[in-house]
Amino acid sequence: MSGRVLIVDDERGVCELLDAGLKKRGFQAAWRTSAAEALELLGAEDFDVVVTDMTMRGMSGLELCERIAQNRPDLPVIVITAFGSLDTATSAIRAGAYDFVTKPFELDALRLTVERALRHRALREEVRRLRRAVDDSHRYEQILGGSPAMKGVFDLLDRVADSDTSILITGESGTGKELVARAVHQRSRRGQGAFVAVNCAAVPDALLESELFGHARGAFTDAKGPRSGLFARAHGGTLFLDEIGELPVGLQPKLLRALQERVVRPVGADEEVPVDVRLIAATNRDLETAIEERRFREDLYYRINVVHVDLPPLRSRGADVLLLAQRFLEHFATVKERPIKGLSAPAAEKLVAYAWPGNVRELQNCVERAVALARYDQITVDDLPEKIRSYRSSHVLVSSDDPTELVPMEEVERRYILRVLEVVGGNKSQAAQILGFDRATLYRKLERYGLRAGRASDPKP
Incomplete structure (x- = not known):
């Protein structure tokens, strides 16, 4: 994970050490030797994380935290302190710090803290984006x-x-x-x-x-x-x-x-x-x-x-899946009093990829379950039902050069019939017309392949 990090410490040698260490670990970095200079740079350039020493000449790290929290609440601040007491940690958090590390520390430990701060900021941005999308999206009464x-x-x-x-x-x-x-x-x-x-x-x-x-x-x-x-x-x-x-x-x-x-x-x-x-x-x-x-x-x-x-099935509504998921997430997080803020990127990918045979009702139940089980401030893949985590698409793809991955023609036909039924929403008259079958032939093939005539989708290819 990369991002722009601003280092603030009144000791030039510490700044140079942290600058080199973070750059070596894939981050972009800049440094300043006073809080006043750091605030001036923040007014001119954009950074993703600020790493500041607690005790500095002039404005302290805690004061810098408070100024950043007032003017840039979206910018996480990590405080470095030589005093690892509970009082010091409490003061840092109250001042608006995202996290703190105590001296002496390993650069890899600081890297992990910076990465968590970057993910935290990215999550907040994604939540805001989804909320704006929910607010700005087309509505028809309560339909989103x-x-x-x-x-x-x-x-x-x-x-x-x-x-x-x-x-x-x-x-x-x-x-x-x-x-x-x-x-x-x-x-x-x-x-x-x-x-x-x-x-x-x-x-x-x-x-x-x-x-x-x-x-x-x-x-x-x-x-x-x-x-x-x-x-x-x-x-x-x-x-x-x-x-x-x-x-x-x-x-x-x-x-x-x-x-x-x-x-x-x-x-x-x-x-x-x-x-x-x-x-x-x-x-x-x-x-x-x-x-x-x-x-x-x-x-x-x-x-x-x-x-x-x-009404189109949910699987054909594209990004509406995430809009609805965010709406349901906010609702259930409020009702259940859980501090859940959004979806992790891998979880969002799973939701978009799944076929949703139960449509919006199934998505609502899925999100309610995930909010109840979530251990963090975002929904992860582990919070989703197993059938969504392990879902495989029924699309027919012939893209492999490995003979062991190819399937018999009968399986190709089974998957194609299933895909056509998904697209037409289970309308067997329309599906038979597209496939070039009469309805009796389509019903025989559905029975032969073990596809339930009343369902248009089958999550297992």
Whole structure:
């Protein structure tokens, strides 16, 4: 590790010794024999670390620390003292010193202290950069992202937010579909109304109709009184149907009529009730495939898919991974009262390289775990889950001249199919078209290679 070091000592011989020793160990160095001269040089040139003696004629090392801390709080100062007492160390730290070393010392020990100071300064700079990036990045309500893919999503949401147009949000699990739905609601003219959300996969089929449309008294055994449904509760606001691909086939015509006619009939009731809701639906399923397999009505699909918002997987969002990681890190460090300031460079590289099959939700859990386990003031590779530390990309690369590193054609095909599925977000109709297969052939190959049809990624190549 290299950097510019300013040495301050009122003994010229000590300055020359430290100057030669640090330069020999890869640092750039300059020296001055008084604190006043050092401050003058700091006003004209930039340095990464200051190494100063404690006791000097004129201004002392502690006074120099205080002046630097006031004017250059980003510049770490290392104090050299012949008095290795606790009081001396406390005085140095209180004066703003980053660390201190006691005489006599080995130059290699000073080198290690200087390197720690350089890493500390680099970390502070990286934290500031990420915080600026978080503050300056494109936002849509609580959604954060600066990648081209997310900028396109934000632009589309801006254009449709203030209308009553139905929206279908697609994307892999964990990409933030409900967060997008809430953001659209907040930006719309219905923002003061209710936002009512239901996961169609989480409610038993027998109860879902009553949950959506309500029921009349005596409609079934436990219906001791009338109950309004989610449509009625969302009147004047937005109804969000998550996992709409799991909606029972028998209930789909009733939902279609409610959307077309803007009326609902509670279970067991004789009269219809008018409703005024905006529908936003979401799914991580391939609804076009579901239509082909007669598990989803085509007319309902076109009714909910007036505007299609496809959320990109996290692995295709580039540096957004680090922006989100920094946001989550700051949040959990505050909540858990941990003094974690940022990510180490190796940890950041691991986060960017990983495929994130669980998307933003998985990243959030990963950062929360890392903050809880961190032993230092930054997240290191050791704080990350083992599957992220040991991740290997599924990209197909044929760049080796070593025959022992080459793989059979069957393995190349397996990896390529996996890569295409990753790129298209698991859409098997689109993947089959790209690969030149029919859908039946693609499913046979997925089964043959042990790739789960419901997942678009496999972290193990």
